Amino acid sequence: MNIGIIFFTAIMNGLLQAMSKNIIYCYVFLIYTLGAMAIDLFDKKYGKIFMAAIFLAYAILLSVCIYNHIIYDVILLDYIFVSIETVIVATLTAVAILPIKEKSLPRKRETFST
Numbered sequence: 327m328n329i330g331i332i333f334f335t336a337i338m339n340g341l342l343q344a345m346s347k348n349i350i351y352c353y354v355f356l357i358y359t360l361g362a363m364a365i366d367l368f369d370k371k372y373g374k375i376f377m378a379a380i381f382l383a384y385a386i387l388l389s390v391c392i393y394n395h396i397i398y399d400v401i402l403l404d405y406i407f408v409s410i411e412t413v414i415v416a417t418l419t420a421v422a423i424l425p426i427k428e429k430s431l432p433r434k435r436e437t438f439s440t
Contacts, residue, residue: 328418329362335358335415339354351408361384364380377419388416392409
């Protein structure tokens, strides 16, 4: 589910780049697409290194967006939008790679029958 959400967000950023001609959306499309691939490849041989590189790319993207928002202030709200989006996608990525322990059912189920 998280891979689909991240990939859908990447595609929407690609469409935003086509409409607004802001190059940051092209970078966001590339990083989010690689992030969706990293979630899928996390259990493979070099998946953890690839995931570390993606989190580094998320951090760089977040810092660049915040820096550009401070420079351009209220003129362009694209950068604050992308920074909020990056925080949400990084959180979804972290949740996707966390190990989840499944609850096991009790061995003997009690039934009430008359």
